[in-house]
Amino acid sequence: MKTPSLPKALRRGFTLLEVMVATSIMVIIVLAVVTIASDTFKAYDRAVAELSTQSEARGVLDALENDLQTAILRPDGRCWMEVILPGSPGAPAKAPQPIGNMKGLDQPILMFFASPPDRPRWNPAALTPRQSLKGDVCAISYRLGQRSPFDMPGEPIQQVYGVYRTIVDPEGTFTEALPIIFKSPPSTEPNPEVAGNPLAWGPNSAPTPWDYWSGPARMISNYGASDIGGQKQTKVLIDPSLTANPPCWTLDDQNFIGSNVVAMNLTFWCTSSLPFTAVAPALKDPVARLPLSLRPVLPVEVDTFKFGSTLHGGYAGAFRSATIPSSSTLAAPLRYAPLAMPVPVSMPSAAQVHPYDYFGSRLRIFADRIYPDALLTNTTSGVATAAPLPYLPYSLKAVEVSLTVLTPEGSKELRGLQQLGGKSKLDNSADYRRIINQHGRNYSRYIRLLANGG
């Protein structure tokens, strides 16, 4: 049967003009839809990145705020707080090396005593009837580490960086940590300002929180679900080995509180009781040595003073990369970075106070003074007649914490590269720095130490 033919007018196709117009309209519509979809995805990615990083940062910063606000700094001449930068030349012998690709500067081990609201209050071994723990002072430490989200022991890949917070219950603190701090009566220490030999006052003569955390295995209460009956266990708190299996207690899964945190930078804001020796604007640093003013004390990666560089200025070198030649380093104006060394401040005993407000490996904090490391005799400023005091007469008032948190996208890329290399550390540190730069989000919080008048 023959198919009936349509009339000529209906059989004709579209003209070129019609096709072009239709195509153009389609292209415009598709472009608009693609643009909207792309913007939507971007907004979604951005929101996810912000929410995710903010959520991680908030958890860690809230914990730090609770702990530092209730931190104990008794004015009894004892060391109640300490910071160690892993891998730094002056760090204690038992200090661990930096973890993964992080610099020691970015992963300080912070140790102190506090009475946070969320401290352990019940004895986990006595459930019926419940038995409250006596005391309220807890030993607390913060450090950064790596763990696998899939909890595969010994698996070197798929490791994410994060913050570990370890809190020892009040009874454990009372029986094991506080006796170490109280061991050396401060009355036997010489007064550096009248003894005439300030170096006789050594910070090593006073025990510090590090002596507790780095010592032999301690008795701790395990509150984890895996524990049998909540019995006390003996655990090493900080182990110099990063590959010990099981890991030391401070790197236990139970203590992991925030993931994708790749840097925890601390600025210690202190007031100075130094004498008023110069009138602004004669000083290069406007707040140098003014009484009652807040001064930032910063960790540095390389102590330029210690290593004899001609470039000085604590803030200029504070967060400088070691990969840049010192001649090309730009001044980083956190406050005001003098490129020449300020003159040390004379003290009554002819000793002088170190002009720099930074530390490269260890900071010991007392209620009314701090002991940065590397306080060497000042021979480059032309004032070499007196030895510097081993401490700064500063009183810690606040800690400003800056966390760098990787977005989920950045974390995924980092883990992908770790998987390619089959290691938890990237061989090419430039890749790591690029990921931090592109996918790192910063969150900072200024936390006041109420116990020390902050």
Next chain:
Amino acid sequence: MNTMRSSPSYRRGFSLVEVTLAIGIVGIAIMSLVGILGSTFQQVDDIMQTNRALAGVTRLVGALENPRSILYLTPAADTTATNTTYLQQGITTLDPDPANPASNFDLAYRLLAGAKDNGATAVWLYVYERKVVLATSDAQVAGGNIQYNLSSNPSVMEVASCKGNSDNFSPLAAGTRNVVGSPMRVRLSLSKLLVGQRFKLDVATGEPNSAKWATGVDLPVDPRQYALAYLPVVAEFFPHDYVDSAIFKAREETPLLVQNIVISR
């Protein structure tokens, strides 16, 4: 069977009016979608700014209790990152005798005692987050490629007065100081908590006299004649949009955040 032939009226194409209408409807749909997206972006920005303001509150409280840590930015700060002085150096009346430095409370008192209301007498400060290291230190071009130098680039919060630049914090100043995101503009004025308080000391007796504070009343110029142990102020946070101070001071704005702050002696 023959296929039914279409009448001429069915065979004609779309008219110009129909096509215009269809495109118009599609356009409106697309525009409304874009509008919804825009408001979503705006909401995300608002939340971020409120979060930043919340983070800035603690820093501001710390700064008001230690006013010597407040920066004083002059027009020179627009182009020179290191050209910075501190509040008591920029406003010398706050610390009239530097050889015998005033207490922190006296500094804060002298700064804020004149802020009788949140109008023309209010004091303006800026709170912002900044990266510690310059962007040029963070990433440099080496051999045609960008080389990232730092394993972290922490940020800190800073409080600054731009009194020396007519209360203007310029985009240039923000650039030279590596400011992250929008700075917060903070309007400070005396709190209503002062109303009804006996605020003035009788110089002869050392006791508060009978005068009671009301909005608009001057506080004593000398902090020693101020009777209370604290100074309550209200801080109103606004996102800084870099408009001239003459404009933002004159316009009505809803603050992102309002915070009562008590500065203790």
